[in-house]
Amino acid sequence: MLITDATGGLGRGAAKGFAAEGARLVLSDLDETALMSFAETLDTETAILAGSSADEALSEALVALAVEKLGRLDVAVNIAGVIQSFVRLPQVPSDEARRVLEVDLLGVFSAMKHQIPQMERQFKATGKGGAIVNIASAAGLSGAPKLSVYAAAEHGVVRLTRSAAVECASKGLRIDAICPAHTRTGMVDSFVRVSGAPETEALAELTRGIPMKRVAEVDENTMAILFASDPANSFMTGHALAIDGAVGAI
Numbered sequence: 001m002l003i004t005d006a007t008g009g010l011g012r013g014a015a016k017g018f019a020a021e022g023a024r025l026v027l028s029d030l031d032e033t034a035l036m037s038f039a040e041t042l043d044t045e046t047a048i049l050a051g052s053s054a055d056e057a058l059s060e061a062l063v064a065l066a067v068e069k070l071g072r073l074d075v076a077v078n079i080a081g082v083i084q085s086f087v088r089l090p091q092v093p094s095d096e097a098r099r100v101l102e103v104d105l106l107g108v109f110s111a112m113k114h115q116i117p118q119m120e121r122q123f124k125a126t127g128k129g130g131a132i133v134n135i136a137s138a139a140g141l142s143g144a145p146k147l148s149v150y151a152a153a154e155h156g157v158v159r160l161t162r163s164a165a166v167e168c169a170s171k172g173l174r175i176d177a178i179c180p181a182h183t184r185t186g187m188v189d190s191f192v193r194v195s196g197a198p199e200t201e202a203l204a205e206l207t208r209g210i211p212m213k214r215v216a217e218v219d220e221n222t223m224a225i226l227f228a229s230d231p232a233n234s235f236m237t238g239h240a241l242a243i244d245g246a247v248g249a250i
Helices: 009-020 032-039 056-070 094-126 148-168 186-195 199-206 218-229
Strands: 025-029 046-050 075-078 130-135 173-180 240-243
Touching: 009 025, 009 075, 009 218, 025 032, 025 056, 032 046, 046 056, 056 094, 075 094, 075 218, 094 130, 094 148, 094 173, 130 148, 130 218, 148 173, 148 240, 173 218, 186 199, 218 240
Parallel strands: 025 046, 075 130, 130 173, 173 240
Antiparallel strands: none
């Protein structure tokens, strides 16, 4: 199986979760040294390839690496994403907006563009299907004031996921999205630092609109990723699964 942004919070959680299930892994991230160090901690066969998820050549190379090292690609988890400055739309720098769309939306497009044909060929040859799990955001299910471009990109990931899921539904491939609210990862840590407020105050501000009044933990998202990719979960596709502490229920 393949995981992008493997040294980030959600990527590390997913890699550890799949390794515990006995999966063999292909991992990718920007920092090759960090990627190598993390891979060495996993008790499973692991191959790595560093690069940017915004680079389509990397997406193609990762699929080729999975086939070379593992023989096939059964599961892909597309995680890589960047956040924008927490400002109103007119204050978002145009180059920053392009970067968010390039990584968060077009990066997922490029990943699926190369993952789907490989998984469809495998299904045609063996009858064994596969699963793609795209990590979007709760911001991809509603508006997100002061995160307008990020929300637009994540809405795009959800719609891309659903459209591709319909295209692939009869070809042995399930495609779903996980949509977390704020999760205790580097993004949340960065928000706390930039806010300049004590952590408890910063987190209270961040979670003001979350009925559970807390951020999610990485393990809670890992469980959702494992659920979405589990072959026993064989009739769920095109779904955007909110892990949001009841934000979407309001």
